[in-house]
Amino acid sequence: MAAASARAANEEVVRRIFGAFAQKQGFALRDLFASDAVWIVPGDGVMAGVHRGREAIFRFLARLAKETGGTYSSQLVDVLASDDRAAALYRASGERHGRRLDLDQVLLFRIDDGLVREVLALPSDAAAFDAFWA
Numbered sequence: 001m002a003a004a005s006a007r008a009a010n011e012e013v014v015r016r017i018f019g020a021f022a023q024k025q026g027f028a029l030r031d032l033f034a035s036d037a038v039w040i041v042p043g044d045g046v047m048a049g050v051h052r053g054r055e056a057i058f059r060f061l062a063r064l065a066k067e068t069g070g071t072y073s074s075q076l077v078d079v080l081a082s083d084d085r086a087a088a089l090y091r092a093s094g095e096r097h098g099r100r101l102d103l104d105q106v107l108l109f110r111i112d113d114g115l116v117r118e119v120l121a122l123p124s125d126a127a128a129f130d131a132f133w134a
Contacts, residue, residue, distance in 0.1 A: 084110060086108075100132075
């Protein structure tokens with residue numbers, strides 16, 4: 001695949017993920033993640049950890065809504081993509097146990113042949129992120 005088309009394809013994968021999440025269409029994500037994909041969330045909160053495998057990732061994503069009473073949202077700001085990676089800048093917000101989350105985050109994706117292999121979440125304010133998910 002030519003570099004420009006690989007970049008465009010990787011950007012499209014990320015945009016589809018955010019679109020499906022926004023539309024609460026988790027099943028649409030199934031074909032975008034490798035069966036052995038890994039999603040890493042730093043910190044000490046209830047959502048932190050290494051989520052291994054497509055099923056564990058889907059449980060993690062579903063838990064975002066459960067933990068926040070359906071208030072969690074992610075507004076995509078921009079996507080940068082290369083031949084095998086992409087970065088998504090987005091605004092995360094939600095409410096949980098009387099606390100409010102409203103901060104920028106970056107997701108770093110490793111993508112191979114159109115499938116997400118790894119995601120690393122990087123909140124812009126780690127202390128606020130941990131406090132929200134405590």
